Amino acid sequence: MDRWNYLAVLAACVVITLPLEVVLGARVYRRPRRLAWALLPVLAVFTGWDLVAAWRGHWWWSAQQTTGVRLAGLPVEEWLFFLIVPICALLTYEVLDRGR
Numbered sequence: 001m002d003r004w005n006y007l008a009v010l011a012a013c014v015v016i017t018l019p020l021e022v023v024l025g026a027r028v029y030r031r032p033r034r035l036a037w038a039l040l041p042v043l044a045v046f047t048g049w050d051l052v053a054a055w056r057g058h059w060w061w062s063a064q065q066t067t068g069v070r071l072a073g074l075p076v077e078e079w080l081f082f083l084i085v086p087i088c089a090l091l092t093y094e095v096l097d098r099g100r
Helices: 004-022 030-053 074-099
Strands: none
Touching: 004 074, 030 074
């Protein structure tokens, strides 16, 4: 089970914040172009940072805590992290901003 922990936490983030879009109308998923523009800088900066840090040996991922699937040297979970966490943050921000 340990190798699925990272994915399980990411899935929990999606499940917990999905009602913000569906029930509370955050409108993050309904504006894919704006979402892509918000995610591109995050992906560029942080994946670049991770790639350099991993290459230099400053950063690594436990083989027991990841599935072992890698894309461009990073675990697939790390790529998903850089997509899911910012989306969850945007969902939360949009719902809280609507309250003003």
